Amino acid sequence: MANLLWIQAVCCGGETASLLNSDHPHLPAALRTLGATLLGHGYFHDQDTGRAEQVIEECASGKRHVDLLAVEGAVHPQAPDGSAWASAKPLAEWIRAIAQVADCTVAIGTCASFGGVMACGRNPLRATGLQFHRDQKGGLLGASFRSKMGVPVVNVPGCPAHPDWIIGTLWALRANRLDEADLDRFNRPRVFYGKLAHHACPRNEYYEFKASAAAYSQQGCLFENLGCKGTLCESDCNERLWLARTGSCTRGGFPCLSCTSPLFPDGFTPFFKTAKIGGIPTSLPLDVPKAWYVGISGLSKLACPERLRRNAVSFKPVWAGNQESNEDGPQNDRL
């Protein structure tokens, strides 16, 4: 059995909560596919593996081999007190030491990857990610860091990360199926971060015709008015789906905030409205040229079918073909 050491650093426990949400397969089976013993984690640690602080010391000294180091949460490289988790030295020091001896190191969630919410605003505590600070290489371990396997820190961002992304990345590393060529410019596995949250969003038809919701709970696209960053967010959320494959942010009716991006959260404010100049959103979809966007959206608005125009601003379906009578017509076909 390999050893997977999971350290909770400056975090909220959200990655762990997300991991517990694993389904198809459920977490116990998912962990079995890794063929690894989970060490150090607040929940799964058991006494047979020794006291937590003893485990961390043995891992740092090389007495216990670490096949995979997973870190949840940002780090405070300059924290005076560190963490109660291992009070002999600041947690950032332990992570630095173990990253040198672990076969590979994985940053779980946006905070561990890029600093995320824990490093937002003025960031007086100087929280940072493991190998990135926001979109700049560096972080705790430095731009040139390579693990013993020869790869940089593999980033699995998301606030939280989808359980499939976490388990899938750990599994690929264990199975020698992931190397640097499989990572994108922010060292995220392309297989999970190579698409956009926008793909497979059920509001795509509204997007195509620029039929936009004006307020929450309406069915139209959330991009034009309500701050949705799904066309910028590199993730497969709307294809993969969350919570027993029932939902996603946009399916939940609220905007995607691009939480897998290195600049989340501050790079995506205002969160709930779309910044515009001259009526054109300033955050145009990734790799769509602005002139084309403006031209196409003007045309598509003109071409928008009445069905979409009306449904976009309605919280319940307005049926095609009976627009005239739907206000007081029977609704039993909604089942």
Added chain:
Amino acid sequence: MVRKTIAFSPFTRLEGDLQIRVDIENGQIVSSRASGTLYRGFETMLRGRDPLDAIVITCRVCGQCGLTHSAAAAEAIRSLLGVRMPRNARLAGNVMLAIEAILSHFTHFYLSFAPDFTEPPYCERQAQIFLPLAGSSFLRALREREALLGVLGLIAGKWPNSLAIQPGGTTRPVTASEIRRAHGLLSEYLRFVEEQVLGCELEEWLQLRSVPELERWLGSGSHAAGDLGTFAALSLRHGLTGIGSWPARFLSSGGWSGPDGETLLPPGFHDGLTREFDSARITEHVKHSWYDLRGGALPPASGETEPAPERDDAYSWAKAPRYEGQPAETGPLARLIIAQDPLIADLAKKYGPSAFVREIARLHESIRLLKQVGAWLGEVDPEEPFYQEAPQALSGTGVGLVEAPRGTLGHWLRVEEGKIQNYQIITPTGWNLSPRDSVDEPGPLETALVGVPVPDPDRPAAMAYVVKSFDPCLYCTVH
């Protein structure tokens, strides 16, 4: 007499950064100090931001009760604006928050609390069903979570960190067919609770109204073999009824407000008698916390968060919230005592607010909430709106009090020129694991630990059970 001071940290199967320092004399704890050791600075992060940002940012205080934080932020903005949510939004909001509470309660029970009985000094064969990643009950509890998550997904889209609760209502209208799906998924989860947790139908459990009735229930049918029955037998055998009590004062802001403003579990303050709850009676003390002292004890509406890590007379990053100047316990036990739940009130009368009663209250509340989720779902009317536009919050003050899984959560907000000027958060564990206050009065856990036996400092099992019975969330506490 030999007095020994020992610091315990981390605790097995407990998330977050908690250190408990205890003084031991003759194998018993004579005093204790609870420290939250990791500061993240959420309150200061929010200064200068758009008020709506609080929904996004505070939800990241805690991975387990983030939805409740975002609900408190939305409620604070609503209170500033003086607006209300549509009826459907209150129902959908209740469903979301109740599911978050049930998930949190069962995560606590199966991942944190019950497995301790498998380890020394207990090493109970009977507890093997709770063995992490191996015991039959542990595995099924983790598997069945999916059904409840499915209900949440249909209403909240994603979790953790759903933004479905906004000042104007909820963002996801739910259709009739989705309500049907949610009922179906809920019934799958109910089946797990009835088969495995209780060994009987929900209604049979909910009819228990006293300790003798509970004892009769434990002795009949297959109840003793259920997870709750097993836990009760192990707790009684190992004295969890006799540890963790304190001269409790209980606090609740009122849990799960219904469509017409009433609450499922009423607000109140209980110190023998139950009185009306008034958030204006809350202050926060920092004498023993790593914050600037000049404010002294402040009401949260004008609270300050100025870190002072150099203060060596302090021992926690948590502040000390007080109600009428006194420490108070919050959580499922407090809610059910204030609600005069007959079973929990009778248990507390017999065993005190002990580790056992706290844990039973948590399970009992989960069961009551499960029943209620179905009722709320049934009341949602898909033809009616879930959201109505709320104006922008430009200036004023607001307070959002919401019962989180672990107890009373409060957000206090002051806005000027459309920007947050001050933001203060008091969390459930902030109450329960508070450090000493201005007059050196210990917090609820600190008092509850006094008298707990620690025969073997390498395995402070009873002490761990008292700590865990408060279901501490250190992420929330030190925000």
